[in-house]
Amino acid sequence: MEMIGHGGKPLVEQVITDKDEARKMIKDLKTMPVSRQMATEAIGIAYGFFSPIEGFMKKADVEATCKKMELADGTVWSIPIVYDISDQEIADYKIQQGDKVLLTYDGNPLAIFDIEEIYTYDKESIAQDVYGTKEDKHPGVKRTYAYKDKFLGGKITLVNEPKIREPYTSYFLTPRQHRELFGKKGWQRIVAHQTRNVPHSGHEWLMKHAYIAAHGDLPVEQQETLEGRAISGVLVNCIVGEKRTGDYIDEAIVLCQDELRKSGYFRNDIHMVTMTFWDMRYAGPREAVHHAIIRTNLGLTHHMFGRDHAGVGTYYHSYQAHHLLMSIPKEKLNITPIYVLEWAYCPHCGEVTCVGLCGHHKELQKFSGTKIRSIIMDEVKPTRLIFRPEVFDVVMECSKKYGYGSPFVTTQYLEQAKPAFSIEPL
């Protein structure tokens, strides 16, 4: 059955699953090794996470993305997906427009790259258009300035599927697999919670708020009443990718999010955790649009957007992402945004509450992810209203098991932790 993705176009799936066919296809192709960064994006393209794009972008798409937040064909698109290469590499690998090249990762075949275009593009222009700043303190801008001399554009076909390592194995689903699973569960309305964090109670309440908002207009008879009969759900889709020191380690993010369900803070039949490979660009509002596109491709119907979505520092206003999403015509984004205010602890109410509901404004104690990380770093167990004790235990376990003694990314973690996937010999 054809599946429809972002822009009302068929979901892209360019994956050769027959190994014999794959071996035939790559025979005699020249090879070019790729970084983890490029391998991740090639995998994302081939499985359709970035539908409708079928490959690394050509110049017309980059230009339209930067200037108009669209692909060249008018489909909404907010962040360039580009393959950068140095002049030296072009010479070393004898790359020419029209070539078909085998991309390799860790020495093994990964994907066929049909190089349709070799081009240049002004990096400062990308920075200003996508990130709204040219300051290299912004991590997305820094990444942009690190792009090499030229870009290659063209179609990607995965010839060797990634092997996902533990503890991620059961959390990685392709867009098709997401949709098939939703079908089995009978979920008709599914709201995305985008995360790169271990959840504190503020996050938990954002999810609950979004869940209720996503199906609040249904008659109660259609809302789930018995375990196992849910027709709507929350999908926590963790972003797994490039890390910065001080971030939570990815293992802790995925396992702690799942712990909320395992410990009963969400029912088994309404909550699910998966992951998407993506290097955060911290592009704030434009990244929010990109997240909406990815989750549309996963088959979700709703997407929750909170305060400072995908932002960094003070580059974007708290709710700038909401405003950009609101400016996009409904027919151009096939997912319904749910805009939520932040939740905070009110000592007067003695509970976590939405700042838009509570009248004790001066008493509210706001959650801050950084502050919670600080509490954990101080090795103090937070109160259960703020951070679930079962989640805290999982954070500490992950610290020992995966984080070299820290639940946060350290230099040692960056140097020694294994990537979430590997590419095996074909």
Add this chain to the structure above:
Amino acid sequence: MAETFPINIWINEERFNALKNAGLAELLKEELAGMKVLIVPCTASQRDKVLELYPMAKFDAATTKSIELLPKAVKDKIYDMVVAKKSLEVMDDFIKSV
């Protein structure tokens, strides 16, 4: 009065009892559903110096305006200075000691 930027030192039960016994419990504040915290103020220049000395630390400019993610050993040292001086005004001494 010039704006200050806090370093939050979160206090476990053991330290809370120690501070109480030393008559220093009034230095503590309660946050986030009863958690105890020592809020050590920094001036803008002290904040910048601390961030320069400890690049892994972050200034939460968006939400709390506080200096976060300082290594535990650093915070332990600041805590010890607060207890020894019986005052939260320790940051000049701390910076000099590094």
